[in-house]
Amino acid sequence: MGLLPIINRWKNLVLAAVGLAFLLSLLVAFLLPNIYQSTAVFYPTNPETTDPDRIVSEGGKLQLGGRAEDLDRVITIGESQPVAELMIKRFDLYKHYNVGSPGDEKAEQDALEAFDKKLNIVHNDRDAIELTVEDNDKVLAARMANTLVQVIDSINQQLTFENRRSIIELYRDRASFLEKEFVQAHDSLLAARRRYGVYGMDRESRYIAKEIIETESALRRAEGEGNSGKAAGLRRALKGLTQADGGNVYNLESYTKGLDLITGLYSRFNDVQTRLQEARGAYETARLTISSRISSIYVVQKAFPATKKAKPVRSLIVISSVLITLVLSIIFITLLELYRGNLGLSSLRRVE
Structure with missing residues (x-):
């Protein structure tokens, strides 16, 4: 008063x-001037759940992100300088913000500051990301917001994409190595079969055993009858059937030795063959999945041109x-x- x-x-x-x-x-x-706001709302996902390798091989499912690291990662990507520079060049914001021409340091810095002021990325209370772009052109604001969401998604996918490129090289090298091992194991197995005459046929062992028994029985009969000439021939035949230096391709000594060797070689061959099939399957799966892109975010609401101005009041x-x-x-x-x-x-x- x-x-x-x-x-x-x-x-x-x-x-x-x-x-x-x-x-x-x-x-x-x-x-x-009237300033309009366009907002896009989306949920980030865990990169591990969107990795095609895991989805194909392990039957993984897409999981919406609510983890702090997923939210922080998306916000950090959206607020990074490379993303801002990409948006400025894509929409020619130098001209739109009237800051100068590209290549000028001051113009670039002014454009970055202007874009940063018009961008707002926040984590809301429902664990979603709200990305808001302000501009005096409401259509441009909506386009920029939707494009920025796509850019964030693309960069977020690169977190697994680059690793998958390295992994596919490992798959290819592993398949090539196992192919050489497979050829070597096959050649060793074939050489051993040729050397020892063991081809894995059902009647090989039965034939040798039958011939040895029959020859030995005939030898005993000839010795009992006193037929020395026949007995000498049967002894040579028995030696050929039982000893490696007897002259027979099929003989008990070589067959037994070859069978032990071929059993080991076949086990090795079978193991390499199984691993080679698995490596080829993994390589084919990796080649298929590296060309597949699964979105790393779930868009709840796309940005639309505002129906009324946000400011000034x-x-x-x-x-x-x-x-x-x-x-x-x-x-x-x-x-x-x-x-x-x-x-x-x-x-x-x-x-x-």
Whole structure:
């Protein structure tokens, strides 16, 4: 109440200041361009669950992200400088923001700062990501928001894509190595079969055993009959059937030795063959999956052109300007009155 007399004395100045503030703020408010906001909402996913290798081989399922590391990773990608530079070049924001030409350091820095001010990426209370782009062109704002979501998705996929490229090289090298091992094992097995005459036929062992038994029986009969000539021939035949130096291709000694060797070689051959088939299957699967792209985010809401402006709130600008001017005017005239009062009091004391 003590200020009312002061305000009354200076009412013309106060009213002039308030009126001028009203007119200027009204002019500025209507000169400011309309700013529109477009928002896209999406959930990030765990990169491991979107890896095609895991989905194909392990039957994995897509899992929506709610983990702190997934949310932080997506926000970090969206706010990174490479993403901002890509968006600036794709939409020619140098011209749109009127900051200069590409290649100029100041123009590039101004464009980055302008884009950063118009971008907002936050983690909401429902574990989703809200990506908002502001611009005076509502259609451009929506396009930029949707494109930025795609860019984030693409970069997020690269986290597994680069690893898969390295893995497919390992699969190919492993398959090539096993192919050489397979050929070597096959050649060793074939050479052993040729050397020892063991081809794995059912009647090989039965034939040798039958011939040995029959020859030995005939030898015993010849010895019993006293037929030395026949017995000598049967002894040579028996030696050929039982000893490697007897001259027979099929003999018990070579067959047994070859059978033991071929059993080991066949086991090795079978193992390499199984591993080679698995390696070829893994390589073919890797080649198939590396060309497949599974989205690393789940878009809940795409960005659409805004139906109304987000700012400026012109009435708020005018009202706040008038109120601030009124308060500053009152402070100014109050200080002026106090100064005059102190000055008059000092003059009176000097007169006394």
